[in-house]
Amino acid sequence: MKIKEAPDCPHCGHKMSKCETPPFNFADGLGWGVPYFYVCFNNDCRLYVSGWANLMNNYGKTASYRCMCYPDNGVMDTIAVYTPEALTGQIIEE
DSSP states (O other): OOOOSOOBOTTTOOBOEEEEOOSSOOTTTSOOSSSEEEEOOOTTOHHHHHHHHHHHHHHOOSOEEEEEEOTTTOOEEEEEESSTTTTGGGBOOO
């Protein structure tokens, strides 16, 4: 199921933004497998808000995560962020 329009975040209902994949590789180092994905940049999203405390309490890291969606199959996942501005420079305006 290829996603052609930005979906809504399942955690807050905010419209997700099309975003270039980060320059770092995922998992096995082979890349992200897609040229872009959709990311929720709502700073009030409950996933993002609760992620700061969760990662600090469980891993001692100052970081959170945002909801992301792979456009080729519609799978929702998370991506780690270390500042509220992380990934915003990779938003693709259409």
